[in-house]
Amino acid sequence: MKKESCIFTIGYDQTIKGYGKNKDEFFCMTNPNKCLYTSICWDHKQKLLYISDEQGYVYVAYVYMGEKYTIQMKPKGLEGEKIRRINVYDDVLFVFTERCMKAFKIKMGEKTHDIEGHTDSILKIIALEPSRLEQKTKEKIPDDPKIITCSLDNTIRLWDSIKIETINVLESPEHSELSCMTFLVGSCLVATGHEDGALRLWNLDISSSVLLKSQKGGNHSNSISCIIGENFKEQEFLIAGSYDGTISIWEISQKVSTGKDSGNSSLSTTIFPQFSHSIDNTKMCELDTFEGTEVLCIHFYEDDRDGYLIVGGNSKEIQVYKLKTGEYFCTMVGHQDSVTCIAEDGNILLTGSDDETIGIWNT
Numbered sequence: 001m002k003k004e005s006c007i008f009t010i011g012y013d014q015t016i017k018g019y020g021k022n023k024d025e026f027f028c029m030t031n032p033n034k035c036l037y038t039s040i041c042w043d044h045k046q047k048l049l050y051i052s053d054e055q056g057y058v059y060v061a062y063v064y065m066g067e068k069y070t071i072q073m074k075p076k077g078l079e080g081e082k083i084r085r086i087n088v089y090d091d092v093l094f095v096f097t098e099r100c101m102k103a104f105k106i107k108m109g110e111k112t113h114d115i116e117g118h119t120d121s122i123l124k125i126i127a128l129e130p131s132r133l134e135q136k137t138k139e140k141i142p143d144d145p146k147i148i149t150c151s152l153d154n155t156i157r158l159w160d161s162i163k164i165e166t167i168n169v170l171e172s173p174e175h176s177e178l179s180c181m182t183f184l185v186g187s188c189l190v191a192t193g194h195e196d197g198a199l200r201l202w203n204l205d206i207s208s209s210v211l212l213k214s215q216k217g218g219n220h221s222n223s224i225s226c227i228i229g230e231n232f233k234e235q236e237f238l239i240a241g242s243y244d245g246t247i248s249i250w251e252i253s254q255k256v257s258t259g260k261d262s263g264n265s266s267l268s269t270t271i272f273p274q275f276s277h278s279i280d281n282t283k284m285c286e287l288d289t290f291e292g293t294e295v296l297c298i299h300f301y302e303d304d305r306d307g308y309l310i311v312g313g314n315s316k317e318i319q320v321y322k323l324k325t326g327e328y329f330c331t332m333v334g335h336q337d338s339v340t341c342i343a344e345d346g347n348i349l350l351t352g353s354d355d356e357t358i359g360i361w362n363t
Contacts, residue, residue: 193224214275312339
């Protein structure tokens with residue numbers, strides 16, 4: 001690549017590397033399919049790098065100006081084919097295998113719609129894709145893809161993702177501003193956290209909501225900062241973290257009843273949200289003078305033995321608790337500032353922090 005003053009190489013170590021004019025390495029990508037890359041080519045028009053591998057996958061990488069964005073795809077008609085060489089010419093991708101050559105028209109992504117409706121900042125966007133939901137529920141979902149959004153304008157909107165039209169709009173009480181949202185797959189309900197510490201369940205089909213309350217506990221005294229819904233051992237849980245330093249765990253149960261009318265029977269499902277237990281994370285935080293106890297993020301992790309809640313906040317530490325009992329399990333230390341996000345990739349846990357580092361932990 002003379003114009004860009006760089007060179008890309010592929011090797012038997014299953015990696016592709018890019019070097020600049022000073023021979024400094026600025027790009028490296030290991031094959032996620034754990035096989036050899038077979039060919040690379042550069043699209044001078046779009047400034048994109050195309051890569052192929054032995055399993056028939058083609059990767060499109062944007063590596064310009066030191067940035068790295070990669071898309072993995074498997075062109076139709078190449079199942080089981082080993083790609084020998086690829087080339088790009090005039091927006092056409094040519095793929096050569098051991099038995100044939102195929103050409104694919106390249107169509108760059110373009111903006112198709114501006115989704116308008118909210119009047120303030122968007123807090124959360126949830127895409128409901130039936131095929132993905134079926135993998136979790138193990139049930140057929142005869143529905144079209146939908147999008148759910150919530151905003152600081154204190155509304156929740158349900159959208160038709162094909163027509164990009166609003167299907168329904170629900171408003172939160174004026175005194176209870178929205179702060180976060182999640183979707184409960186098992187019960188098909190939206191759950192929201194609020195600035196006043198409230199938790200609500202919403203049925204978007206019938207435009208109704210219920211406020212979660214319990215005399216046994218679980219009522220937060222400060223804003224809800226994070227909320228997740230998880231299924232564990234055939235039970236659905238709603239988990240909420242708050243700036244008050246506590247986590248509340250709710251069991252979302254369903255009861256199916258049969259009604260008989262003139263010989264015809266019909267099934268109806270009633271949702272029973274019940275407070276299970278709470279965790280006081282402030283008791284496990286070893287604090288310095290200027291540190292706090294706010295819970296900022298929660299992640300659920302499951303192994304062969306149990307299910308765990310991984311909790312991050314502005315104490316800099318990461319606490320781990322057992323989901324079903326709230327029993328303290330361990331503390332992970334390493335960050336120098338607030339832990340703001342947690343993700344999981346196989347047996348690796350990733351944590352992001354305001355100290356501008358990403359923690360990588362073996363689970």
